[in-house]
Amino acid sequence: MLVRQSKDPPSSLIVCPSTLVGHWVYEIEKFIDASLITTLQYAGSAQERILLRSQFDKHNVIITSYDVVRKDIDYLGQLFWNYCILDEGHIIKNSKSKITCAVKQLKAQHRLVLSGTPIQNNVLDLWSLFDFLMPGFLGTERQFQATYGKPLLAARDSKCSTKDAEAGALAMEALHKQVMPFLLRRTKDEVLSNLPEKIIQDRYCDLSPVQLKLYERFSGSGTSILAETLWSSIACHW
Numbered sequence: 001m002l003v004r005q006s007k008d009p010p011s012s013l014i015v016c017p018s019t020l021v022g023h024w025v026y027e028i029e030k031f032i033d034a035s036l037i038t039t040l041q042y043a044g045s046a047q048e049r050i051l052l053r054s055q056f057d058k059h060n061v062i063i064t065s066y067d068v069v070r071k072d073i074d075y076l077g078q079l080f081w082n083y084c085i086l087d088e089g090h091i092i093k094n095s096k097s098k099i100t101c102a103v104k105q106l107k108a109q110h111r112l113v114l115s116g117t118p119i120q121n122n123v124l125d126l127w128s129l130f131d132f133l134m135p136g137f138l139g140t141e142r143q144f145q146a147t148y149g150k151p152l153l154a155a156r157d158s159k160c161s162t163k164d165a166e167a168g169a170l171a172m173e174a175l176h177k178q179v180m181p182f183l184l185r186r187t188k189d190e191v192l193s194n195l196p197e198k199i200i201q202d203r204y205c206d207l208s209p210v211q212l213k214l215y216e217r218f219s220g221s222g223t224s225i226l227a228e229t230l231w232s233s234i235a236c237h238w
Contacts, residue, residue, distance in 0.1 A: 009082040011062050015103065016087035018043070018065035024087070025063055037061055043068060066091055066099045073102040081108040089113035092132060093125035095141060104132050118183075123152050123175070130179065138178070148175050158218060 014024055025039045042052055042064040049072060056062060056079075069076060084106050086092065092100040111133050119125050127144045130137055138144050148171045154160055155168020188195055207215060 009109075010080055011056055011060055012083035012085065013076075013079075013081045013106065013108065014061060014063045014085045014087065015066055015069055015106075016063070017091070018067060020087060021063050021065055028061065039063055046071070066103065069106070070099045070102040073105050077102075077105040077107070079107070081106065083110045083112065084108035085112045085114065086132070087114045089115040089129055089132075090117050090125060093128050095124075095128040095131065100128060100132075104135075122149065124149055126175075126179070130182075133182070147171065 016024055021041055021043055025041055028037060028039050037060045038058070039061045040052065040055055040059040040063070042049060042062050044052070049068065053075065064076075086103065092103050094100055113129050113133055115129070118129055124141070124145065127138050127141060127149075131141075139147070151164070151167045151171035154164045155171075157164070160168075
């Protein structure tokens with residue numbers, strides 16, 4: 001049964017690592033007038049959390065941790081939220097983890113994922129994030145793996161053929177076109193105007209014989225071109 005909270009619009013839910021719950025409250029109270037938004041930390045022991053549930057309708061924003069969502073999904077999954085925001089959203093990169101399965105049961109009108117590293121290990125990490133944001137948009141996990149995952153993985157092999165390298169580049173280009181309209185990238189210099197200019201210092205060192213051999217083998221393969229394309233694309237877009 002889906003329970004829509006009485007407040008119109010309903011409260012919003014922010015899910016973050018447990019160490020950041022208090023920080024979210026601090027930042028919201030620092031920048032937003034309390035007459036507009038009030039926050040509630042949904043944390044503590046199981047008994048304390050049960051008592052806090054009666055206060056949900058009195059606050060605009062409920063802030064909790066991934067672990068609490070996992071423990072209390074039977075209750076939280078019945079509520080309908082205005083916004084559901086995942087901070088450090090790459091935590092749900094493993095589509096089969098208990099936390100990910102719980103988070104994906106949350107129901108909300110709007111969904112946002114905040115992450116500085118949306119792809120940590122492989123491109124399947126991105127599929128899991130979009131499966132929360134827009135279920136079905138990138139197909140099933142198996143379809144995504146066949147369309148994007150396998151070509152990109154094959155292209156990473158140092159012994160891959162030119163055909164595999166080209167297929168990987170095409171898969172990355174197609175994936176970018178599909179997901180880029182839904183990604184918003186912000187760098188520190190765009191949001192923190194008081195940061196000093198970056199200082200870059202180049203320090204040169206000689207490669208060992210083994211490193212030199214590996215470098216020459218890699219630079220002479222088609223994989224190096226693909227790798228350069230992939231990393232430059234990630235740097236520009238993610």
